[in-house]
Amino acid sequence: MSLIQLQGISRVYGSGKTAVHALRSADLRIEKGTFVAIYGASGSGKSTMLNMLGLLDEPTAGSYWLEGRNVANLSDKERSYIRCRKVGIIFQSFNLFPHFSILENVCMPMRFAGLERKEMLARAAELLDRLGLGSRLKHSPSQLSGGQCQRVAIARALANNPAVILGDEPTGNLDEKTGDEMIGIFHELVAEGRTVVMVTHNAEYEKEVQRVIELHDGTVVRQ
Amino acid sequence: MSLMYNLESTWLSLKHHAFRSLLAMLGVVLGVAAVVGMLAVSEGAKRESINRIQQQGVDNIILHSEKPRINESGGEAIFFYGISKNDIAHFNSVFENVKTVVPIVEIRHKSIYVNGRPSDVILAGTTPEFLTVSRSQNADPRGRWLVDTDCILSEMVCSVGVDAARQLFGLEDPLGKTVSVGGTTFKVVGLLKNPLRSKLAGKNDINNMVFVDYETLLSIFNRDFMAVEANYVYVQVENLDYLKNTAGRIRTYLSEVHELPDYTISVPYELLLAEQATQRVFTIVMGSIAAISLLVGGIGIMNIMLANIYERTKEIGTLRALGAPKQTILVQFLFEAVTLTALGGLIGVGIGFLIAVLIKHAAAMPTIVTPGSVIVALTVSILTGIIFGTHPAWKAASLSPIEALRR
Numbered sequence A: 001m002s003l004i005q006l007q008g009i010s011r012v013y014g015s016g017k018t019a020v021h022a023l024r025s026a027d028l029r030i031e032k033g034t035f036v037a038i039y040g041a042s043g044s045g046k047s048t049m050l051n052m053l054g055l056l057d058e059p060t061a062g063s064y065w066l067e068g069r070n071v072a073n074l075s076d077k078e079r080s081y082i083r084c085r086k087v088g089i090i091f092q093s094f095n096l097f098p099h100f101s102i103l104e105n106v107c108m109p110m111r112f113a114g115l116e117r118k119e120m121l122a123r124a125a126e127l128l129d130r131l132g133l134g135s136r137l138k139h140s141p142s143q144l145s146g147g148q149c150q151r152v153a154i155a156r157a158l159a160n161n162p163a164v165i166l167g168d169e170p171t172g173n174l175d176e177k178t179g180d181e182m183i184g185i186f187h188e189l190v191a192e193g194r195t196v197v198m199v200t201h202n203a204e205y206e207k208e209v210q211r212v213i214e215l216h217d218g219t220v221v222r223q
Numbered sequence B: 001m002s003l004m005y006n007l008e009s010t011w012l013s014l015k016h017h018a019f020r021s022l023l024a025m026l027g028v029v030l031g032v033a034a035v036v037g038m039l040a041v042s043e044g045a046k047r048e049s050i051n052r053i054q055q056q057g058v059d060n061i062i063l064h065s066e067k068p069r070i071n072e073s074g075g076e077a078i079f080f081y082g083i084s085k086n087d088i089a090h091f092n093s094v095f096e097n098v099k100t101v102v103p104i105v106e107i108r109h110k111s112i113y114v115n116g117r118p119s120d121v122i123l124a125g126t127t128p129e130f131l132t133v134s135r136s137q138n139a140d141p142r143g144r145w146l147v148d149t150d151c152i153l154s155e156m157v158c159s160v161g162v163d164a165a166r167q168l169f170g171l172e173d174p175l176g177k178t179v180s181v182g183g184t185t186f187k188v189v190g191l192l193k194n195p196l197r198s199k200l201a202g203k204n205d206i207n208n209m210v211f212v213d214y215e216t217l218l219s220i221f222n223r224d225f226m227a228v229e230a231n232y233v234y235v236q237v238e239n240l241d242y243l244k245n246t247a248g249r250i251r252t253y254l255s256e257v258h259e260l261p262d263y264t265i266s267v268p269y270e271l272l273l274a275e276q277a278t279q280r281v282f283t284i285v286m287g288s289i290a291a292i293s294l295l296v297g298g299i300g301i302m303n304i305m306l307a308n309i310y311e312r313t314k315e316i317g318t319l320r321a322l323g324a325p326k327q328t329i330l331v332q333f334l335f336e337a338v339t340l341t342a343l344g345g346l347i348g349v350g351i352g353f354l355i356a357v358l359i360k361h362a363a364a365m366p367t368i369v370t371p372g373s374v375i376v377a378l379t380v381s382i383l384t385g386i387i388f389g390t391h392p393a394w395k396a397a398s399l400s401p402i403e404a405l406r407r
């Protein structure tokens, strides 16, 4: 059984003449512990695909099996529950909470999972320490560089120990060297047995990952 | 979601938008302050007027003798008018709910002299029951109030009100001294004090009068000087429940016996009821003003919450992406709105309290902030937060995660 299996997933924005087919009946399997890059031209449906995988969006048609369970068309509460515990999401622009310390930022998903505060703080500190930010727990995101911010975001994504890490152009706002550092971290996560799915524009990363999924106009053309 | 989370996120939001939040709260603050302040004034006025009414005794029916105008008598000169001894005897013997009947007659055109010096203190004749009916006390334990034997023996004694004593005798001990009126001398046997500082039938200060026995006074002055047998009559009833009925019967009786309208009847208890009715109207008016100002305040809160949510759309999207369900977002923003209005309510109560204190000192009006008005003000503030916070919170919660994140 694959960790992720998409069957005939399509996503149509709008209806009638103005309808946009962002995904056209995509079929896809992703095994546990692989590093996957989603590649394609702008507007080809990469973000749509990633949002689908992260349960942020619902497919117009098709089914999505995550760990053997069909999670397409669940209620908001159930999807939030799964999103909280099974998936960690990283954004291009980090999306940290500017008024919270980075420690509190990492705690946030654990709050939604209902962890004890003590437990939460200990785990957040441990994660940040692992990502090399152990000495800056009380700092706010505005006091950190872009690369450091993205490390915080990765720590936050790892907070509830998810099986899948999703990144929508996680290196898009970083310079080449810092971007490579992120790829290094992703490799470590894959080595732990996690699945990393990363949207990228950068063809350079093709040789870094184990698998490339290429989209063209909403259709999977290579996998 | 935990209370801690909501407290923290609300605190951060308020801190971040301190000034804006304060402005948004202003409507609620002013509304609540106005309500608390005005209720304090009305409560003070109410207590004062109720006190005034109660000073006359709620269980009393008070009759006043009034000189009829000349045209009412058909041109005839009037020498004698008002409530008569016959009327008093009738009240005493015929009506069931009557406990005591106390007549008071005043000598109006003669001054009281002490040591040959005149004063404007009023001399009045009354019966021993006056002490209890008027809620007065014998102020000096060495002295006494009037007793029945004063009437039987026609004793020439008087009891002096505490203020009258100060005016007539200064710092000297009044007991044993004499006062004289129109050539007649009375010995002071007691001091009278009315702790409520009541006015007799709402006119003369009891503490500033001199009292002698009713029959004795009438027998001395009646034939030559007096046009009335009683200026006032206090009818004290046994049972308040039947007071209205008793007052009605007295009215009927007097209208049958007296050809001319030479009397008036005042019933403090009825005044009290009327006062309470006025108060109800005032409360309704106050309530409407409060409702309008809180409506305005609520719209201010809704406005600020919509702006907050618009500004924080991306943050909401991120929260959703990290696993927050709709409900968490809904509660978070509702909590924030209620905190704003509750805080506004608290500040408003504080300002209302200050207004009450200020009016008390500046305008010398009695003001009372009741716990009830504070509780109502705070409850309504919180309700305002819930009512006007629900729409924005619902809007925030209903944002789809991908749309929120795209901002």
Ligand SMILES: Nc1ncnc2c1ncn2[C@@H]1O[C@H](COP(=O)(O)OP(=O)(O)OP(=O)(O)O)[C@@H](O)[C@H]1O
Residues within 6 Å of the ligand: A013, A014, A020, A021, A022, A040, A041, A042, A043, A044, A045, A046, A047, A048, A049
């Ligand atoms: N909310 C929306 N309403 C209408 N059309 C949309 C919406 N979101 C995306 N689309 C359309 O769906 C298609 C796929 O968009 P998507 O964002 O997945 O592309 P992408 O591959 O991520 O592009 P980019 O590399 O520029 O981020 C595009 O044509 C886009 O215009």
Ligand SMILES: [Mg+2]
Residues within 6 Å of the ligand: A046, A047, A048, A168
């Ligand atoms: Mg995209």
